[in-house]
Amino acid sequence: MELGTYENKTFSYDFLLLYREATVYEIHRHNRTCNKRPLKGDFQPMVIPKDASLLGQVILGSSSGPGEGLLVNTWTGDLPRKQFMSTVTEFGCIPVSTVFHTDQFGWVLFSYFDNVIGILDPDELNPPAYCQHAEMKAGDEEPVDFFSLFNNKH
Incomplete structure (x- = not known):
């Protein structure tokens, strides 16, 4: 989730990446809607690798x-x-x-700011109930990865 202000306008982006399902949910909490997009790439845990x-x-x-x-x-x-x-x-x-x-x-x-150890609300790792009927648009969109979500915001 990203919140900010740019040119005196506030914005928010909320993406839930489900790697096992190869799916990204773009969540719009303000109007309780979701877009579902294909996800490419492998999950990269936030760890320091042993060979670092x-x-x-x-x-x-x-x-x-x-x-x-x-x-x-x-x-x-x-x-x-x-x-x-x-x-x-x-x-x-x-x-x-x-x-x-x-x-x-x-x-x-x-x-990273205001880090919290653990997950306060494990439900944040699931799409909201109003995303239940979101459908993937077949063939319409190129699969995205973690980095392209930050580069190609709409």
Whole structure:
């Protein structure tokens, strides 16, 4: 889900990617409608791969006093069809930012804010009830992947 303001207009995008079903739900909560689109690509868990290289460890913020800084590690490596650099907390491995490079989109940066460990509402991983009758338009749309959703918003 993405919420923001651009040129004094607010916007929201809500996509639910169900990799086992190869389906993306584009959810419009304001009018309780959904579009269903084909999904391509494999699920990529948000983890630091075992073969990643530690780039370095730093303190974000200040190290002058207790609780004024956040100890983070930055890792780099290769994933299928993309390179990555990911910064995570030393304790808990909670993501702070990740940069991917793909041939199609170049460098893409994701920053994470207000992280919560676990899922507060597991129902968020299911399409809302009003999406139950959404139909995939056969042949109308090219399958999308995670990165193209951010690049081709309508």
